[in-house]
Amino acid sequence: MTDTNVAGAAVTGPGAPGFGPRLQAAMRRHGPLCAGLDPHRALIEQWGLTYDVAGLERFALTCVEAYAGRVAAVKPQSAFFEVFGSRGIAVLERVLHDLRDAETLTILDAKRGDIGSTMTAYAEAFLGPHAVAPADALTVSPYLGYESLRPAIDLAAQSGRGLFVLALTSNPEGSSVQHAVHAGRSVAASVVEGARGDNAEAHLRGELGHVGLVIGATVGDAVERLGLDLVRAATPVLAPGFGAQGGTADSLAATFGPALDQVLASSSRELLAEGPDPSRLAARTSWVAGALAEAVG
Numbered sequence: 001m002t003d004t005n006v007a008g009a010a011v012t013g014p015g016a017p018g019f020g021p022r023l024q025a026a027m028r029r030h031g032p033l034c035a036g037l038d039p040h041r042a043l044i045e046q047w048g049l050t051y052d053v054a055g056l057e058r059f060a061l062t063c064v065e066a067y068a069g070r071v072a073a074v075k076p077q078s079a080f081f082e083v084f085g086s087r088g089i090a091v092l093e094r095v096l097h098d099l100r101d102a103e104t105l106t107i108l109d110a111k112r113g114d115i116g117s118t119m120t121a122y123a124e125a126f127l128g129p130h131a132v133a134p135a136d137a138l139t140v141s142p143y144l145g146y147e148s149l150r151p152a153i154d155l156a157a158q159s160g161r162g163l164f165v166l167a168l169t170s171n172p173e174g175s176s177v178q179h180a181v182h183a184g185r186s187v188a189a190s191v192v193e194g195a196r197g198d199n200a201e202a203h204l205r206g207e208l209g210h211v212g213l214v215i216g217a218t219v220g221d222a223v224e225r226l227g228l229d230l231v232r233a234a235t236p237v238l239a240p241g242f243g244a245q246g247g248t249a250d251s252l253a254a255t256f257g258p259a260l261d262q263v264l265a266s267s268s269r270e271l272l273a274e275g276p277d278p279s280r281l282a283a284r285t286s287w288v289a290g291a292l293a294e295a296v297g
């Protein structure tokens with residue numbers, strides 16, 4: 001089965017571009033902003049909608065209208081759809097389909113991670129050729145060991161899709177696990193090393209690979225302190241925490257240094273506070289994307 005990418009070209013099949021180059025092209029075109037689609041109860045109510053499936057659908061489709069074609073990627077947060085059961089998942093599937101039709105990359109934020117055999121099913125569910133509503137990339141958790149993600153890493157490579165593996169998260173508790181040192185290196189450094197191995201061929205071609213990392217926009221000097229060589233690892237970097245959690249263009253530059261052009265900054269609540277008027281949300285989104293591109297360009 002052949003799928004289509006952001007530019008309408010075949011994703012699967014020989015010669016199709018991988019996720020890294022597709023993301024780089026989208027970032028060049030729109031700026032390095034990922035618009036988060038997080039239908040929090042508080043935001044849905046703030047938009048004057050009811051907190052039910054109808055309100056969820058109206059919220060999500062307004063975001064699609066405002067974001068599509070204006071940002072490098074959109075990141076729906078699965079939890080806020082799952083909370084409504086199968087009808088919420090149906091809304092999520094529609095969001096993913098509509099964004100794909102609009103040729104806007106999607107990163108499904110579901111943070112999956114399990115033993116290899118179960119990981120195979122997660123990979124097929126979200127990234128495989130027969131997925132009901134595949135995303136262009138999926139967030140995954142490596143805390144069962146980086147190699148437990150192997151089925152998803154391999155399937156993503158085959159299908160021209162990508163992963164974002166949690167490395168240094170934006171929450172204050174993250175460092176207790178991610179900075180911990182085992183066998184002479186931090187847990188985060190071992191995740192980066194795993195991604196480097198999987199992206200090695202892309203790196204030789206001068207491209208970003210299909211295994212990205214999640215590194216919060218709020219982690220300060222941790223990338224340098226832990227000696228994470230993101231350029232050598234050729235990883236796309238998803239940097240949540242831009243906006244509402246305090247991340248700025250300046251903090252991104254300070255945190256990522258020479259890897260800044262690999263970084264896709266993600267903002268959810270700060271953008272979504274501009275709703276419910278789709279044109280106002282669209283205008284704010286375009287403005288933030290443009291300002292960010294100028295600041296880091």
Ligand SMILES: O=C(O)c1cc(=O)[nH]c(=O)n1[C@@H]1O[C@H](COP(=O)(O)O)[C@@H](O)[C@H]1O
Pocket residue numbers: 036038077109139168169170171214215216240241242243244245266267268269270
């Ligand atoms: O994977 C993520 O996107 C993520 C990782 C992380 O370290 N921190 C983090 O806040 N996120 C997600 O980013 C979104 C919050 O973004 P803001 O509303 O902009 O703060 C939520 O969907 C979080 O799950």
